[in-house]
Amino acid sequence: MAYDKFTILKSTAYPLAIENVDTDQIIPARFLKATERKGFGDNLFRDWRYNKDGSPKTDFVLNNPKYSGKILIGGRNFGSGSSREHAAWSVYDFGFRCVISSFFADIFKNNCLNVGVLPVQVSEAFAEKIFDAIAADANTEIEVNLEAQKVMLLATGESENFEINGYKKENMLHGFDDIDYLENIKGDIQEFEKSRPF
């Protein structure tokens, strides 16, 4: 088992209403020098979060004391750019278990699913609704129900369904990862390999 199970998450959220947030912003390359998966949460959004001297930038959402929670709401095309899984690790290590956006970059989304962060893609309209609700009340609670594939604003009951393939859903519900699956079919893989010409 590689990560915590994900069933129902009820939490407040941090709103980051910027589009095209790339993985170089999520974790700049100079923090990719570790040989272990440790301490990445400290450098999540490093250059947006801290000044050059290491003091926090007070206007950045993660430094704003009125926000809290295990959900990050991102703008459209969240996680574009580099394939660095360190970006998903940073998000996880900071304490997020879910990222909600109206559109995710492909590799980042995949990496999230592999490390136990649920990427929830909602419509532009529903994303707007969430941003508006948090702007009105920073303590807005959101419920993400993986089994029901539903995300809900608890105060108003407004909700939307989201998609996830059945296989990944089972994995996240149980905290399994792909290696657990692949290890079990190694015989098939060996047979297949013999048919490959090079």
Added chain:
Amino acid sequence: MSKTIFDKVWDAHVVRKIKDGPDVFFIDRHFIHEVTSPVAFLGLKNRGLSVMYPEKTFATADHNTPTINQHLPVQDPLSANQLNALENNAKEYGISHWGLGDKNNGIVHVVGPEHGITLPGATIVCGDSHTSTHGAFGAIAFGIGTSEVEMVLATQCIMQPKPKKMRINVNGDLGVGVTSKDVALYIISKLTTAGATGYFVEYAGDVFENMSMEGRMTVCNLSIEMGARGGMIAPDEKTFDYIEGRTYSPKGNDWNTAMTYWKTLKTDDDATFDKEYAFEASNIEPMITYGTNPGMGMGISNKIPNVGQIKGGKETYEKALNYMGFDEGQAMQNKAIDFVFLGSCTNGRIEDFRAFASIVKGRKKANNVTAWLVPGSHIVEAKIKEEGILDILTEAGFELRQPGCSACLAMNDDKVPAGKYAVSTSNRNFEGRQGPGSRTLLASPLVAAAAAVTGKVTDPRDLMYS
């Protein structure tokens, strides 16, 4: 049933289909480097697993390596630690390893093709999003995360849903001074950085057919910058000529068998795509980016779009221009610059150095410019010397550095200082990509050369005709 080239290669690698889930997808070739592999090996160790087919994985050090004094011990202890980890892991599991100083060392997406490891019809992955480069040979190649690196090491497979299919056709003749980089930046500027997300792209049309293998690699390399997982070009005689006789390419009868198969790797006439675009070559001019993602590019003679012309969010656009220190409506030409970077897996090949040299020949580097010219590999470096390009560069006041990813992602010391402008042949102009606070203008080697000798953004065609 009619198939695209992507279908043909993908379907030949599906070990098993999972209902309402991804395909178990077999990987022929796996590249690893020092930054995204250590945690994967750690994962293997923690689970007590070994590497299933060590001969299918190839290690090279590139992301974190210095580009000067490579014969000396690496100064940064964290970088040295990663390089050691790669070397030790490769040794422990019997994986071939081209470390720092090895004559075959270089950027992973440059050395793979150089040694004939990259082949048509193959599936190729690496913990690096620019793995899409190898699609130039008619391979399915894409970047993966570290969890997937671990999967490939342990089982030679990853779990992938099959992406949708897109074809991008570019026909006609490219103008003088318009390169493969400009074609790619043009397409990205039209599609945006999310325009091909969820798709695998096939590039078709005479512009790509007429391109060199180096040019095709540049185009496929940049597929990820429009959100595509990868891009590919059907192999042809040019592809086969490039591959033949390289260290790892098939020999003798194997070559003949391979050729018979490779010649079937083209999209059937009546095959269909989920999305298709067509562009005219004559509409493309040398490109330059003005913002903080590769989709924010335009022809070099144009002006930065006004916020009203932009599709996306106003705040995001203004944030980008503010970071770059540019105003809407401003022209890019004659804008003073501070740095020039020639190199990376996008434009660090011999053809790129030839192009750069064609402009700087007989001219001098501008005094206000710091130039980093970084070959993609030792083989490229050797060719630069062999072909007399080094003499041209030296005469013009430039120095050649040693191979590596260098200032493309600035993990080593090659960092552009805060607030400074760099014209770069690399692939990303994200905030801080080339060093904290750095401002990147992506462009072709010709545009980079023109900037290097004039000290400002200059249309290379002005220098080609004079």
